[in-house]
Amino acid sequence: MRASWWKILTIGLLLYTLIAGLLLDVPRLPILNETIRALHFHVTMWFGMIIMLVVAVVYSVKYLRTSDIKHDDMAIEFTNAAILFGVLGIVTGMLWAKFTWGDYWSGDPKQNGSAIGLLMYFAYLILRNSLTDVHQRARIGAVYNIFAFAAFIPLIFVLPRLTDSLHPGNGGNPGFNAYDLDSKLRLVFYPAIIGWTLLGAWMANVRVRLRRIERKVEDKLINQVS
Amino acid sequence: MAFSFQAVAQEKIAITEDDYSNSRVEMADVMRSEGKIYVLVGVIVLIFAGITVYVINTDRKVSKLEKLIKEDS
Numbered sequence: 001m002r003a004s005w006w007k008i009l010t011i012g013l014l015l016y017t018l019i020a021g022l023l024l025d026v027p028r029l030p031i032l033n034e035t036i037r038a039l040h041f042h043v044t045m046w047f048g049m050i051i052m053l054v055v056a057v058v059y060s061v062k063y064l065r066t067s068d069i070k071h072d073d074m075a076i077e078f079t080n081a082a083i084l085f086g087v088l089g090i091v092t093g094m095l096w097a098k099f100t101w102g103d104y105w106s107g108d109p110k111q112n113g114s115a116i117g118l119l120m121y122f123a124y125l126i127l128r129n130s131l132t133d134v135h136q137r138a139r140i141g142a143v144y145n146i147f148a149f150a151a152f153i154p155l156i157f158v159l160p161r162l163t164d165s166l167h168p169g170n171g172g173n174p175g176f177n178a179y180d181l182d183s184k185l186r187l188v189f190y191p192a193i194i195g196w197t198l199l200g201a202w203m204a205n206v207r208v209r210l211r212r213i214e215r216k217v218e219d220k221l222i223n224q225v226s
Numbered sequence: 227m228a229f230s231f232q233a234v235a236q237e238k239i240a241i242t243e244d245d246y247s248n249s250r251v252e253m254a255d256v257m258r259s260e261g262k263i264y265v266l267v268g269v270i271v272l273i274f275a276g277i278t279v280y281v282i283n284t285d286r287k288v289s290k291l292e293k294l295i296k297e298d299s
Contacts, residue, residue, distance in 0.1 A: 007285070011278055018274060022267050027245035034254050182241040202281070209288050216295050 007202055013195030017044075020188045027182060031100055038096045039185060040192040045089035046114075046156075048197040052082035052204070057149045060142035070212070072138035075145060076128065077207045081200040083121050090114055101166050110167040113155040120148045 021040040029036060056078040063071035093111065094104040105111060124144055131137040160167060257263055 007282075014274065015271065018270050019267055022263065022270070025246055027241045028248045028251040028253055029241075029245060030251050033252055184246075185241075202285075206281075206285055206288055209292060213288070213291050213295055220298070 006198060010195060010198035010202055013191050014199060017041075017188060017192040017195050021192065024188060025184060027185070035096060035100060036185075038092065040188050042089060042092040042096055044189070044192045044196045045085045045092065047193045048200050049082045049085040049089060051197045052078045052085065052200050053149055053152065055201075056082065057146055060145045063138055063142045067135065067139075069134060069138060069215075072142065073208045073211045074204070075138075075142060077204040077211065078201075079121065079124065079145065080207065081204040083118065083125070084203075085196070085200055086114070086118050086121070090118065097166075106166060108160075108166045109163050110156060110160040110165050113159055117152040117155050120151060124148055 017040055021037055026034070026036050056075045059071045059075040059078065062068075063075060090111075093114075097106065097108075097111075098104045101108075124141065127144055128137050128141045131140060254263070
């Protein structure tokens with residue numbers, strides 16, 4: 001394994017998340033009961049997704065400035081991992097919502113916002129796949145990615161706070177909610193965010209390397225012919 | 227019921243020490259006292275370990291490919 005210290009850290013943090021997340025004391029709250037532990041799994045998916053999307057935007061900007069296809073590899077693969085986390089986040093959120101809010105989908109502004117956001121990122125993948133030229137794909141993809149991110153943040157962070165939302169910390173309350181701010185929950189919550197995000201980065205890292213290998217092999221084949 | 231959902235969602239209720247000892251709220255206390263929770267933790271950790279080993283192997287295979295390509299060119 002290349003540069004393995006952070007991969008070991010990933011495994012360690014996730015092991016800690018699984019064990020401490022299930023075993024440590026949590027506040028006993030009505031309606032939530034034991035499901036409050038989903039904080040370390042559901043909420044962290046979204047944190048991880050946002051962090052990876054930021055990385056993807058940074059690399060999209062880098063691509064636009066340098067036209068180096070290596071930056072595009074990073075942008076697309078970090079977005080791929082972020083989308084996976086987003087889908088897992090929305091599915092786990094639906095399951096959690098069924099048993100706390102009473103329904104899988106209650107048209108909650110944050111649910112709707114994140115669904116629209118995910119659709120925008122699906123469109124990003126389709127847009128990229130519809131272009132055959134590598135550099136054209138990378139350039140249009142990068143521009144779209146920057147705009148998608150700029151629309152995604154208000155969709156999930158700003159709009160739900162302007163209206164009533166079932167999500168804690170919304171409906172006029174900015175910042176973290178009371179559950180996140182509890183010191184015992186934070187003991188697992190913060191390491192969990194780092195752990196899941198690093199796992200996503202690891203997945204992106206492996207796929208970026210595969211992409212570069214693939215490109216080299218293709219280049220070699222083309223050179224043989226000519 | 228609908229109202230209580232609203233109240234939980236909209237107000238910032240600080241978590242206090244009382245919330246940790248509030249025995250009126252039902253939790254999986256029996257499962258924990260019987261120690262069965264450790265079985266669950268064991269199962270999840272084993273599955274995580276298996277997936278981790280697989281991912282590490284995949285990572286190594288990619289590293290080998292990278293080396294192979296470097297030597298070739």
